[in-house]
Amino acid sequence: MSFVNIINLLGGLGLFLFGMKYMSEGLNRVAGNKMKDLLEKLTRNRFKGFLLGVLVTAIIQSSSATTVMIMGFLNAGIMDLFQATGVIIGANIGTTITAVLIAIDVSAIAPICIFVGTVMMMFCKKQSQKYIGQIILGFGVLFFGLKYMSGSEAMGVLKTSASFQSFITKADNPLLGLLIGFAMCSVLQSSSASIGVLQALAMTGAELMPMKFAIYLIIGINVGSAMPLFLSAIGAKTNAKRAAVIYFMFDFVGMLIFTPLAMFVPQYMQWITTLSDNGSVQVAIAHIIFKVVTAVFLLPFVPLLVKFSEIIIKPKEHDTRLRFEFIDTKVDDNPVTISLQIGSEVERMARIVRMNFCVACESFLKMDDSQKHTISENEELINWLNHHISDYMITVTSRQLTPEVSEYIGKLFHVITDLERIGDHALNLMERIETAKSNDLVFTKQGLDEFKQIYELDLELLDRSIGAFLNKQLTDDEEHQLHYIEDTIDYLTLQAQDNHVKRLREKKCHTASGVIFTKALQDLERVGDHSYNIAWAARIDKKLIRQI
Template sequence: MGISNIISLLGGLGLFLFGMKYMSDGLNQVAGNKMRLLLEKLTRNRFKGFLLGVLVTAVIQSSSATTVMLMGFLNAGIMDLAQATGVIIGANIGTTITAVLIAIDVSAIAPFCIFIGTVMALFSKKQTQKFIGQIILGFGVLFFGLKYMSGPEAMGVLKTSAAFQTFITKANNPFLGLLIGFIMCSVLQSSSASIGVLQALAMTSASLMPMKFAIYLIIGINVGSAMPLFLSALGAKTNAKRAAVIYFIFDFVGMLIFTPIALIFPQYAEWITTLSDNGSVQVAIAHIIFKVVTAFVMLPFIKWVVKLSEVIIKPKEHDTRLRFEFIDKKISENPISTALQIGSEVERMARLVRHNFVIACEGFLVMDNSKHRELEENEELINWLNHNISDFMITVTSKEITGDVSEYIGKLFHVITDLERIGDHAENIMRRVTTAKEENYEFSDIGIAEFKEIYEVDLELLDRALGAFTNKHLTDAEEHQLHYLEDTIDYLTLQAQDNHVQRLREKKCHTSSGVIFTKALQDLERVGDHSYNIAWAARIDKDLIRQI
């Protein structure tokens, strides 16, 4: 094989890899949101998770991409590790669809797909049509690259290569096959692509890929398919690392099953060759059998697999609260799972804000500032989350993301701003308690009762607003009720201020304490405004978001 043949081979491989990635990205853009909804509704039933894993991966054409998506869902708290394990097992079967498509060999229509896909991707006005064009174009480029790889200028020359013929006819060392397969997949970063290379070689001539050796290559490729996930999990959170380990355990168990079978029963490889005369089909069959048998062996032992991953990957000991619990910057390639992680982190911020608001208001009612240190520590974390979530969302929005995800993240910018301001008002109220205690200010029972009434309406509005945000749904009827609560807060605040002025006139209240009381009422009124804003983030119509 000369330099020109190597260049031709690499060119065909590059087209093949690009087509696969481009097609997968397009599929993910078109179907990714629906796949997310399916995964979000996933129950703890391992078999439903398994079937969903098959479906999702068959659609987006990448078990690694599915597993990375699951890592994001794990970080966002959408599912637990046992649920994810069932999906991972199913994903390993779904990824065999690529091998089936290659075995069918529709390369004859590749040029037509390239033309149609290019026209749609370049000239379609609707984003969905552009993504469909991307899928068609990627499909065409994939098969064009495959045809070029197996052509006379690339792998075709191996037919006349005495050295390669000698190697392949004498190749019977199982460990060499496992090693070559593992290295091939680790380099190409895709089991589908690696299997595709074997199929391209088999298309050139069945004698160039004898099944007795291909069996070990396929096993090695499957074990090597965990490498992209290990790279994605470097520096990632604990459960993301465990998901990568579970993926590896699946393929390692498959190796433990099929390596002895291939060694002890050479008739297994011979049996596969009797199923088809086409070498590419033989490779696809062996790959499918590996995945399916391993999956059905693993399904009953999901709990033990999860426990093993937890033994291998110990939980981290964190030194500081100032960190993300759900967002994992190492696996932020999938926009849908990333949006879910951000949403979970914002919900965490919301819980902290609500807790601080309750601490401050309850403290004001009894003039107790004993929890001021807890409030200050929470406020530090709230401010950290505000800045760092914002920075992360800016990074995410700089990438190409779909309209729904982009709109959702845009709303989150408003939500975290309102949450941070509510946290500031809670801090203000606690400071007023501290000042009142230091100066021995007293408040009338009527004033405290007025404060309590507004606080309770505020808390109801905040809780219902956060509920609407969490559920991503706000009906017109609910919106009218929340608007009524906000109006009630405004009315009660004005009434309390007027009553306070009257008490000042009657000298029933001290001027200095009255200033603190008035400012505390203003804090409560502003909390109501920001709570109402948060509720609008649940509206579908993004133009209805109101910023104060």
């Protein structure tokens, strides 16, 4: 193989890798948000999660990308490790679609795809159409690179190479095949791309990629596909690292199943070769069988996979924010100590809720969703505190408490509920920002000014209400003032909604923008209600808790 042949091979490989990455990015942009919503909502059942993993990965064309997305959900607390495992197993099957497309060999239409995709990206005005053009262009470049790699000026020359023919004829060393496959995938950072290279070689001639050696390369490639996940897991939270381990365990178990099968049951490779004379199709079939059989074998053992990953990746002490900072569950039964600790933990929860609300409102005014991850992490902690403080207080109420402490803890149940709901509205606001940005919606300056005015009153009411509760003191005069602020918030919300209807009639704003704006106003109004609930709970002489 001459230097020119090597250069041509590398050029074709570069086009192939670029086309695959470009197409995958376009698919992610078109379907990514919808896929994320599906993943968030439909992963409670391991089998549904499995099917969803297959679907999502078949669409975005990357099991690594799907698993990295899952790791992000784990970090944000959107799903737990048990739910994620089913999706990861499904993702390993979904990634075989690339091999199927290559096996079909539609390289003849590659030039047309390149032309159509380029035209769409250059001349289409809508961003969604440009993304579709990116998908078509990537698809065309992928198959153009594949055709170039397998051409007579690149891999095709191997047909006449006596040294390569001698090597490939004698090559049947399992360890060598596994190591080459592992190294190839570790370098290319994609199992689909690595399998594609094998298929390109097989297209040149089935004798250049005999199944007796290709099977070990395929197994090694699949094991090496975990490398990008391990790199993504560096610095991640414990569960994200465990997800990477589970992904590796999938392919490692597959290696344990298929390596002995290939070594001691040669009829297996012979059977695959009888299914098709096309070497590329044979590689695709072997790859699909590896993934499907391993998935079917492991799916019933999801709980064991999770448990094993937890044994391998042990949690470090205090490696998570999801813990009490002030409550000591082993503390003595001193009622005063108990009430002080619970009060401090609720104050911590209130600070986080306040921060989330401020960040969400300021982000809405700027239409900036860059803080979404921060909001999600804080929301995870708020929900954790809500549930665990409630559970602890239920335990505490079974003890002998003074009437004052008992009444105080009773009111705390209502306070943390209101705080948690304020946190929910902050998260709602961030989601409204994302919806507006994804649909290129804008808001009028008057509308944003109205939003800001209500937000500032909400913040004042929240701060004064929390302060009153923590001090356990709310005078009649202060209560009247806070009630006046709440009434003002209600009035301004109605006024802003009326002004919005007027702007719609005058066609100064879009209907879709108005829907989001109205919902955002409702979030602010509800925050005012929950804030005033907190202040009401500060009145020691009040026997009933006002609830909105």
